[in-house]
Amino acid sequence: MPQSPAALGAPSFHLALDAARAAAGAQHYPAGALYVVATPIGNLADITLRALHVLALADAIACEDTRHTAPLLRAYGIDGKPLIALHEHNEAQGAQAVIARLHAGERIAYVSDAGTPAVSDPGARLVAACAAASLRVLPLPGSSSVTTAISAAGLSGDGHFVFAGFLPHKAGERQAAVATLAQEPRAVVLLEAPHRITALADALAALGTRLVTVGRELTKQFEQIATLPCTELPHWLAADAQRQRGEFALVLHPAPAATKSADAERVLRLLLAELPTKSAVKLAADITGAPRNALYERALALKSTGQ
Template structure:
């Protein structure tokens, strides 16, 4: 139940606050986030220039220090030291929620392992903002974040993500978005449902909903659409595509063979029929047997 009144939040000593900040529209910040950012002893920021701009907009001047992907290991030690000294530290990224495809996960883990308090201050996140307007994630979803930059590893990652049949949510950079869509089409097929959310909450926000095969034409209609930050949500078709079917077929075949054969023979036959590695199939067979025994 929601309380009728909450006093202003005050950052408690020796506590790390993971604070969500606006994706683009500054009016999306929460009052609690402002309370914590204003009362913390210091702010660990992905980019101190961006965070100081945010603070100045709201009349705050809390000291900032840098914590980003290139210095997180060292900066995390600094955070730990200051928390142990009794300070309250707020952790922010340039936009959205820290530690979700953004810096912060390592420092949160270190603080928790040290037995110190970590408190979420929830708010904007591109992941949930995109899902809320997609109409695709009501029964669950898989979050892949940023995929590998090269096509081969990216396709392998997509195949793993798509096997569950749930909508797949991805983040992508503007210079790779078309390549990523091509790989998505190769793995999920042109008819898979797709949502592209571009520049969420910002001045040039756009959302495309349609089929994967129509995405290229949408981008071609306006060159500016390749700019900005993207969230992609694709719903794999119920039937596996040619690239995902072999792995699924091998698993089902293995399951059937195990009804009549021991794991060694089942894996050997499944490998001969499907071409999948025998050792991998044997390991999977043992896992299936164990799961069946536990069940």
């Protein structure tokens, strides 16, 4: 959740509205359209000029939590806007209220509590409903804990990653999800709340020496970023009680090349026992991400030696 102005030394954002109007005011903002607006994940200064202009221009603002959005708007000097509560529990019904206002020609902005809506936050069903009603949706990019964490992780390789978000809350389901992640060769971005971070750390410890970057309180005053082997994550959290507080974004680094190669051959052997060579190679490449040509050559070698 973004910090209050007091927590940031009481900066004034009111002048930013003038800058936003000068920078973005000449652009076209069609009526009867939904504006999906990213808001800061921690530091209020991370708002974009176009987001400020649209929030000031909108006829109403739909939001995940009115109690959170109202003070956020006041911090930027945007007052008196009608707020429409639209969250995970009422999104289907709330979307129809928004659509009615859009049909009436209003500009409606949608914001979640922090970051980009519809990414582990409500908003996707609203956007889908607007699209189904042939209404225009305009996304305003901005803060995202996903890309923020990735940019600080120092990943090697091709830069590909998977966004997994929050893993299941139940222990057995969480462990099964981590077992699946063990077979994922790409980097994986996870999110977690403070009251479940130790349980997640214990589950990730099963991944051994695979690296994980922990981003805690990203962009806030007490931001902390650390990269360490998964086996050390529980000990790192336990070493300082402060490390278990705040919101978390974690990046599980790509599996080491040797591990990926071993996994690819194991999967290939299992598939070759049941399928023709070409089918086994194709499936093994799809599952492991290993190069198809290399897998095909290995499959021929295994066939020739009868392994």
